[in-house]
Amino acid sequence: MKKTLFDKIWDAHVVETIPNGPNVLYIDKHLIHEVTSPQAFNELKERDIPVFRPDQIVATADHNTPTIDQHLPVKELLSRNQLRELSRNCEENNITLYGLGHPYNGIVHVIAPELGITQPGMTIVCGDSHTSTHGAFGTIAFGIGTSQVAQVFASQCLLLEKPKKLRINLNGKLKKGVLPKDVILYIISKLGTNSGTGYFCEYAGNVFEEMSMEGRMTVCNMSIEMGARGGLIAPDETTFEYIKGRKFAPKETEFKKMKAYWKTLNTDTDAVFDKEYSLEAEDIEPMITYGTNPGMGIKLTGKIPVNLGKSDLKSLEYMDFKEGESLINKTINYIFIGSCTNSRIEDFRIVAAYIKGKKKAENVNALIVPGSQQVAAQLRDEGLVQVFEEAGFTLRQPGCSACLAMNDDKIPEGEYCVSTSNRNFEGRQGQGSRTILASPLTAAATAIAGKITDFTKHLN
Numbered sequence: 001m002k003k004t005l006f007d008k009i010w011d012a013h014v015v016e017t018i019p020n021g022p023n024v025l026y027i028d029k030h031l032i033h034e035v036t037s038p039q040a041f042n043e044l045k046e047r048d049i050p051v052f053r054p055d056q057i058v059a060t061a062d063h064n065t066p067t068i069d070q071h072l073p074v075k076e077l078l079s080r081n082q083l084r085e086l087s088r089n090c091e092e093n094n095i096t097l098y099g100l101g102h103p104y105n106g107i108v109h110v111i112a113p114e115l116g117i118t119q120p121g122m123t124i125v126c127g128d129s130h131t132s133t134h135g136a137f138g139t140i141a142f143g144i145g146t147s148q149v150a151q152v153f154a155s156q157c158l159l160l161e162k163p164k165k166l167r168i169n170l171n172g173k174l175k176k177g178v179l180p181k182d183v184i185l186y187i188i189s190k191l192g193t194n195s196g197t198g199y200f201c202e203y204a205g206n207v208f209e210e211m212s213m214e215g216r217m218t219v220c221n222m223s224i225e226m227g228a229r230g231g232l233i234a235p236d237e238t239t240f241e242y243i244k245g246r247k248f249a250p251k252e253t254e255f256k257k258m259k260a261y262w263k264t265l266n267t268d269t270d271a272v273f274d275k276e277y278s279l280e281a282e283d284i285e286p287m288i289t290y291g292t293n294p295g296m297g298i299k300l301t302g303k304i305p306v307n308l309g310k311s312d313l314k315s316l317e318y319m320d321f322k323e324g325e326s327l328i329n330k331t332i333n334y335i336f337i338g339s340c341t342n343s344r345i346e347d348f349r350i351v352a353a354y355i356k357g358k359k360k361a362e363n364v365n366a367l368i369v370p371g372s373q374q375v376a377a378q379l380r381d382e383g384l385v386q387v388f389e390e391a392g393f394t395l396r397q398p399g400c401s402a403c404l405a406m407n408d409d410k411i412p413e414g415e416y417c418v419s420t421s422n423r424n425f426e427g428r429q430g431q432g433s434r435t436i437l438a439s440p441l442t443a444a445a446t447a448i449a450g451k452i453t454d455f456t457k458h459l460n
């Protein structure tokens with residue numbers, strides 16, 4: 001039978017099949033962080049079950065971490081306890097932890113790829129919905145709940161129903177100023193936040209083939225925002241080149257051997273999907289959201305739709321926007337460039353190229369938060385720190401930061417924030433805060449103008 005990329009990886013990991021029931025799936029890598037691991041560790045302890053394969057687990061501290069003075073004790077009590085608990089659990093169970101201040105520390109979905117931990121053909125899980133990011137490498141990667149985290153600790157396996165298969169084809173040529181973030185915001189705005197529910201999504205077509213690994217990660221990251229369990233892209237030369245030479249990537253002959261296998265990881269011609277969509281690259285423009293779910297997106301120069309339903313109207317009320325309104329020229333006081341969606345070096349290169357020689361508008365607080373210590377080091381090495389400082393942007397230390405209000409970085413009540421993160425839910429960035437999702441370029445242009453602006457007119 002013809003197989004999809006997803007089938008090939010899934011089938012290679014099935015340990016046991018229960019007739020007419022779920023599969024027992026082997027998990028290659030288990031990533032953990034401070035928010036969703038403590039209860040799972042406690043459950044194991046209570047039942048006196050050891051962690052089965054600590055070598056296949058990697059831990060980092062990211063959600064509760066401050067982004068200033070990371071060398072000092074964490075001030076906030078809840079966060080401090082949460083981080084202490086992670087350290088203790090990792091120590092007791094022989095799990096590698098890249099804690100605060102470690103040169104490999106950062107957001108879980110940024111560090112695993114950059115360290116070469118994420119590799120094609122793997123199954124990767126984490127108690128975190130944006131685990132879908134790793135699908136960019138042609139892996140089956142998805143978020144799990146805390147009880148499943150305990151299951152994986154105990155057995156390195158998961159009991160799972162096989163999801164249905166969805167493919168999104170995107171072909172053509174992207175317009176100038178359209179970034180991978182715009183691509184995924186466009187897809188979600190077109191297909192809706194439930195279009196992927198029950199499915200695992202493969203992204204196919206020349207647009208993804210021509211995209212960098214970092215761009216592919218941005219796209220796969222937000223698969224969950226259309227309801228999909230995860231998203232994945234077939235590995236190719238771009239993938240192999242990215243992995244080669246990274247800290248935990250296979251070396252020399254082993255790399256060659258793995259590459260030969262990785263090359264077989266693609267969807268057979270004529271393989272059948274349960275659902276399929278085809279979209280055109282030419283239709284995509286820079287995108288922004290106007291509501292409180294990531295599907296409420298329009299092109300930057302577009303107008304908020306009219307005749308909206310009740311829940312969308314409630315959303316608009318929260319955002320203090322009106323039907324039919326354009327967001328161009330809306331004053332914005334906060335910009336956040338970071339999160340596991342857009343905090344990698346390419347994102348910051350794009351921002352730096354745009355703001356170089358310019359100054360942020362006076363009303364704007366522009367926050368730049370690299371996804372990892374390694375990205376922070378790249379910013380220094382490439383002279384981008386200076387560009388940000390000269391433009392009046394505030395550079396912080398790595399972490400989830402203002403993506404969600406679990407640490408000190410919060411957007412004040414009632415304020416708009418043009419954010420490169422992935423969720424614009426009510427209160428996501430702080431109680432009463434209003435999030436407008438966009439690409440790093442749109443965020444940078446907003447910071448310079450002090451308001452939402454059609455920057456495409458100024459691109460050369």
Ligand SMILES: CC(C)[C@H](C(=O)O)[C@@H](O)C(=O)O
Nearest residue numbers: 035036063127128129130404
């Ligand atoms: C805290 C964590 C469980 C959560 C997630 O699962 O995604 C967070 O990372 C988020 O982005 O909302």
Ligand code: SF4
Nearest residue numbers: 130339340400403404
């Ligand atoms: S950066 Fe945001 S979306 Fe990503 S893991 Fe952290 S909180 Fe979740």
